[in-house]
């Protein structure tokens with residue numbers, strides 16, 4: 001019985017501790033962005049790693065998401081005799097919801113895992129200790145460029161996802177199933193407003209932050225993991241957790257952001 | 263000792279779980295001198311360095327660097343203290359996705375405003391000093407263990423630090439190379455006048471370089487003595503260490519000399 005309480009207590013203490021750690025980590029990293037020196041080349045490199053390298057997967061998933069929306073949307077709307085709204089249905093669901101969320105999930109899988117593994121390996125091979133001993137702030141040197149790059153790349157990737165998705169929906173709805181082309185675009189122009197774009201933008205920014213935050217912090221604190229974060233296995237375990245946790249966080253934050261912004 | 267201590271450990275204790283590693287370590291490191299920490303494997307020598315570097319906090323006791331208690335100062339103050347450090351880790355801890363050149367250049371790029379040309383000059387000079395010409399564009403995974411150590415040394419010395427910490431600088435090097443490294447230490451120290459803390463298993467050779475030798479045994483610094491005193495110490499633990507590492511011949515030679523002196 002006592003052991004049960006001990007286990008529960010330990011579990012809560014660990015998680016409260018971890019939450020505090022993650023919070024401080026985010027704060028320190030964000031503050032370090034504003035400390036001089038300001039260097040552009042590391043940020044560009046990270047934009048390449050997080051953004052450019054994700055473009056292909058974003059194009060691919062965006063196209064198929066739009067296509068399936070075209071397919072489903074056309075058949076559903078047809079039942080109500082309102083195929084004319086297909087354009088706005090596809091565009092709104094992509095811009096407000098699916099674009100930011102799916103793009104973020106894709107980036108988590110592609111770049112988030114890479115960030116976590118990279119930083120985790122730096123931690124276990126004492127490279128982060130070495131940085132600290134050289135009086136180089138790891139937050140400034142490693143994390144700040146990643147945060148900046150995520151905030152710059154995520155909205156752009158989301159925009160690409162949205163545009164490709166809309167064309168995918170267009171290709172299936174208009175090209176394959178024969179919905180009216182004029183109605184597709186005119187309903188879209190009429191119904192998509194700045195608020196929708198704004199919502200998508202805010203979401204993509206927040207998701208970008210979430211991904212880098214969770215993935216880099218998990219890697220950074222791999223040595224403090226419960227049950228021991230040792231060596232290659234520790235890094236692999238923490239990378240898996242980071243990806244799952246980021247994905248869950250994205251969906252949870254999506255709900256709350258929607259309820260605030262709607 | 264007229265010189266002031268730059269580093270002081272006062273009754274430092276550290277345990278991991280039930281394992282008591284440091285059981286009240288007291289150590290003073292004198293400015294401008296070389297202090298060598300020796301002792302068996304797994305006794306906690308690297309751990310002492312990590313305490314001084316501020317990477318590990320003691321369970322109790324104090325670690326003072328320039329008179330400041332490392333566990334009571336802010337991150338910024340710690341960073342300021344670390345500006346004076348040059349560190350070689352036991353595993354070298356090179357940045358493994360950067361070339362040898364970039365590894366050595368990193369402190370210059372991040373901490374100074376030197377131009378790339380100037381950085382190139384300094385880095386090339388340090389790499390030459392460590393006999394590493396031609397490996398600039400290799401990655402740490404592509405060079406040998408001994409070479410990695412030397413890259414780590416070049417990186418530690420590149421900013422002309424005031425205090426250097428070398429964790430087993432010559433382990434894994436052949437005799438000629440390690441002699442060369444010792445010559446480099448001697449030369450750079452006489453030019454720069456840095457304080458050195460060296461962990462080494464290379465007894466007796468390291469004693470030539472040392473101003474003070476400290477033996478860590480069973481979680482306690484047995485004594486911190488000059489090399490001569492160390493070899494003649496009455497402390498049974500030090501005596502045994504000296505005998506096992508240098509052989510009975512080494513000590514008896516000195517004893518014979520002493521005996522001869524006594525006779526006259």
Ligand SMILES: Nc1ncnc2c1ncn2[C@@H]1O[C@H](COP(=O)(O)OP(=O)(O)OP(=O)(O)O)[C@@H](O)[C@H]1O
Pocket residue numbers: 278283302303304305306307308309310352
């Ligand atoms: N993070 C840690 N967690 C648990 N135990 C540790 C940790 N770091 C060091 N130890 C323990 O502390 C002891 C001393 O380790 P340390 O690396 O300082 O030894 P050392 O004297 O440098 O040995 P060597 O000469 O082989 O390098 C070891 O027994 C080790 O198991």
Ligand SMILES: [Mg+2]
Pocket residue numbers: 307308309352429
């Ligand atoms: Mg060691």
